[in-house]
Amino acid sequence: MIERFNSQRWLLIGAGLLVWALVPQFGERHVVELLVFTGIYTIAGLGLGLLLGQGGVVSLAQATFCGLGAYSSAYATVMLQWPSVSGFALGVVISGTLAALVGWPILRLTGYFLALATLALSVIFTSLFFELDWLTGGELGIGGIPKLQIGEFSLNTPARMYVLVWLVAFGCMLLSYNIKQSRAGLMLNAVRDAEEAASSLGIKPLALRVRLFVVSAVFGSLAGSLFAHHVNFVSVHSFGIERSIVFLLIPVLGGSRSIIGVIAGALFVTFLPDLLSGIGDFHQVLFGLVMIAIVVLAPAGIVGLAQTLSMRRSSGV
Amino acid sequence: MYLITQASLAGITNGMVYALIGMGLAAIFKGSRVVNAMQGEFSVVAAILAAIAMAGMGAPYWLAAMAGIAAAVLIGVFIELVFIRYMIRKGASPESFLLLTVGIALTISAALLFFAGRSPFLLPPLGGEDVFLIMDAVLSLHALWLISLAILITFLLRLFFRKTVLGLRMMAASIDAEGAITTGINVALMRTYTFALGGLLGGVAGILITPLVPVNYHVGLALTLKGFAAAILGGLTNPLGAAIGGLTLGLIEALTVVAIPSAYKDVITFTLLIFIMILMPDGMLGRRSRKGG
Numbered sequence: 001m002i003e004r005f006n007s008q009r010w011l012l013i014g015a016g017l018l019v020w021a022l023v024p025q026f027g028e029r030h031v032v033e034l035l036v037f038t039g040i041y042t043i044a045g046l047g048l049g050l051l052l053g054q055g056g057v058v059s060l061a062q063a064t065f066c067g068l069g070a071y072s073s074a075y076a077t078v079m080l081q082w083p084s085v086s087g088f089a090l091g092v093v094i095s096g097t098l099a100a101l102v103g104w105p106i107l108r109l110t111g112y113f114l115a116l117a118t119l120a121l122s123v124i125f126t127s128l129f130f131e132l133d134w135l136t137g138g139e140l141g142i143g144g145i146p147k148l149q150i151g152e153f154s155l156n157t158p159a160r161m162y163v164l165v166w167l168v169a170f171g172c173m174l175l176s177y178n179i180k181q182s183r184a185g186l187m188l189n190a191v192r193d194a195e196e197a198a199s200s201l202g203i204k205p206l207a208l209r210v211r212l213f214v215v216s217a218v219f220g221s222l223a224g225s226l227f228a229h230h231v232n233f234v235s236v237h238s239f240g241i242e243r244s245i246v247f248l249l250i251p252v253l254g255g256s257r258s259i260i261g262v263i264a265g266a267l268f269v270t271f272l273p274d275l276l277s278g279i280g281d282f283h284q285v286l287f288g289l290v291m292i293a294i295v296v297l298a299p300a301g302i303v304g305l306a307q308t309l310s311m312r313r314s315s316g317v
Numbered sequence: 318m319y320l321i322t323q324a325s326l327a328g329i330t331n332g333m334v335y336a337l338i339g340m341g342l343a344a345i346f347k348g349s350r351v352v353n354a355m356q357g358e359f360s361v362v363a364a365i366l367a368a369i370a371m372a373g374m375g376a377p378y379w380l381a382a383m384a385g386i387a388a389a390v391l392i393g394v395f396i397e398l399v400f401i402r403y404m405i406r407k408g409a410s411p412e413s414f415l416l417l418t419v420g421i422a423l424t425i426s427a428a429l430l431f432f433a434g435r436s437p438f439l440l441p442p443l444g445g446e447d448v449f450l451i452m453d454a455v456l457s458l459h460a461l462w463l464i465s466l467a468i469l470i471t472f473l474l475r476l477f478f479r480k481t482v483l484g485l486r487m488m489a490a491s492i493d494a495e496g497a498i499t500t501g502i503n504v505a506l507m508r509t510y511t512f513a514l515g516g517l518l519g520g521v522a523g524i525l526i527t528p529l530v531p532v533n534y535h536v537g538l539a540l541t542l543k544g545f546a547a548a549i550l551g552g553l554t555n556p557l558g559a560a561i562g563g564l565t566l567g568l569i570e571a572l573t574v575v576a577i578p579s580a581y582k583d584v585i586t587f588t589l590l591i592f593i594m595i596l597m598p599d600g601m602l603g604r605r606s607r608k609g610g
Contacts, residue, residue, distance in 0.1 A: 052412075058412050058415065105591075105595050106591060106594075106595065108595065109594060109595065109598075111411055112352045112411070112415065113549070113594055113598075115352075115412075115415060116352075116545060116549060116590075116594070117590075117591050117594055117595075119542070119545075120546075120587035120588075120590050120591050121587075121591070123542065123583055123587045124583065124584050124587050124588060126583075127580065127581065127582075127583045127584045128584060130580070131578075131580045131581065131584075241538065242538075245419060245423070248416075249416075252412075252416055281430070281431050282431055284423075284427035284430065284431070285424055285427040285428045285431055287423070287427070288420055288421075288423040288424025288425075288427050288428075289424055291416075291420040291423065291424075292400070292417060292420040292421060292424060295413055295416045295417050295420055296400055296403060296404060296417065299404075299407070299409055299410065299413050
């Protein structure tokens with residue numbers, strides 16, 4: 001039974017990779033462009049999925065970490081004329097440090113209060129992004145961020161960027177998977193399911209949550225740097241509270257405990273608005289209604305819903 | 318000195334606005350343990366409907382205001398009957414209630430953009446355009462009305478939850494649902510009333526705010542955030558606490574603006590909020606008001 005499940009899973013992953021490799025060959029430019037954003041959203045969403053699924057933490061601050069990554073890349077490449085790798089590194093260091101410093105006090109909070117504290121963090125940084133205009137360009141933002149280059153090879157088409165973004169996304173998925181399987185991941189499961197019992201066994205919930213928060217922030221920062229190099233422009237409007245809510249929707253709609261769920265969620269938040277925008281201004285209302293429907297009817301997310309349906313079908317046979 | 322008086326008056330007025338939103342949040346949390354991320358939307362709906370009824374259909378002020386408030390109450394009842402009740406029966410997690418209200422907030426804001434457009438709405442001030450001079454500082458008559466009504470509402474709410482049978486039932490239903498059922502309280506109905514009360518408070522807040530703050534489709538989230546901060550400062554389940562929290566928040570904001578560029582207002586307010594949540598987990602009034610009633 002377990003054997004069969006594993007081979008099925010490998011088959012699925014293989015088929016997924018094949019589709020992934022073929023999309024830029026046959027897909028329209030517009031679809032590939034959207035898929036680049038799906039990849040970026042997947043990276044940011046994976047961090048939140050880890051926090052929510054493993055740590056039970058609702059974070060509304062992912063847009064902040066994403067913004068830190070994007071502004072680091074923008075500042076390093078445009079203002080300082082440094083190579084792009086330094087922008088990524090700078091973003092990761094700043095985001096990780098901030099997450100550790102802020103996480104230590106606020107991850108003591110639980111439930112709604114923790115969610116509100118992360119929301120407060122998001123509001124604070126939105127104001128700072130706006131006000132520190134010598135650093136961020138303020139309302140105008142920073143333009144002219146160069147396309148990424150590997151040696152002489154420029155990633156100047158959506159198809160090329162698609163490959164890079166998704167390779168980073170796969171790397172993050174692998175890392176998430178390993179974290180879940182690791183000793184720390186198992187301890188986190190114990191904390192999530194029975195915090196008091198876990199601490200009686202010498203597990204330190206706060207330290208584990210802080211580490212998870214740092215990993216999540218680093219993912220957010222990578223997503224932000226990729227975003228900056230892809231659209232070549234960053235401004236305050238890309239990293240507000242609304243964006244944090246969209247990021248949070250990714251693991252929630254997809255299913256926070258599964259990596260495939262995060263991809264499903266990222267596809268949802270990038271493709272659905274695009275599909276709905278064909279019917280005019282009413283699409284935002286529909287997007288909200290679909291979100292409500294998923295939260296109410298499929299609390300385990302799209303993947304959870306699919307599992308329930310397939311279980312029903314197989315038990316019916 | 319003049320600056321400080323003027324800033325304090327502005328702070329008290331803003332603080333009462335936050336208090337009104339915060340009291341609605343606290344009332345809903347008290348009665349249902351749901352943090353309502355669309356509390357600001359109640360106010361926006363009431364304000365925009367009232368403004369449209371007055372300007373577009375020529376309804377008198379009192380009728381337009383009543384219609385706006387009634388709409389907010391109905392939305393509250395609708396949310397409880399259609400979503401919350403079903404989700405409680407399904408045993409939904411606390412986060413999913415938060416996400417539900419976030420989704421409703423997004424939907425309402427998008428619907429307002431679609432039906433009412435981007436332009437801001439204003440309602441006429443209560444008592445006309447008159448202003449008072451207090452130690453050379455200006456306070457509009459409307460602001461005075463807002464402050465007095467907010468104080469009155471705070472005490473009425475306190476009386477309601479402490480002295481009336483209905484208020485006590487609502488509290489009992491949320492503190493110990495099983496115990497409440499055994500004494501014959503209809504817990505689900507009490508929760509519906511809770512959301513109606515939240516809608517009522519939100520609607521009234523919207524009508525009172527709109528002469529001071531132009532309201533359009535996207536101010537709901539900002540109002541909710543400030544209301545949240547006010548309610549949390551006060552310990553979240555206590556309407557009086559939310560009022561004091563709102564007042565504190567408004568005064569801090571206004572007085573920091575005297576010393577520091579006003580753009581950093583939110584940075585200071587929300588940094589303070591994080592500190593207060595960590596250092597005073599039960600709000601400024603202390604007592605374990607978050608857990609109990």
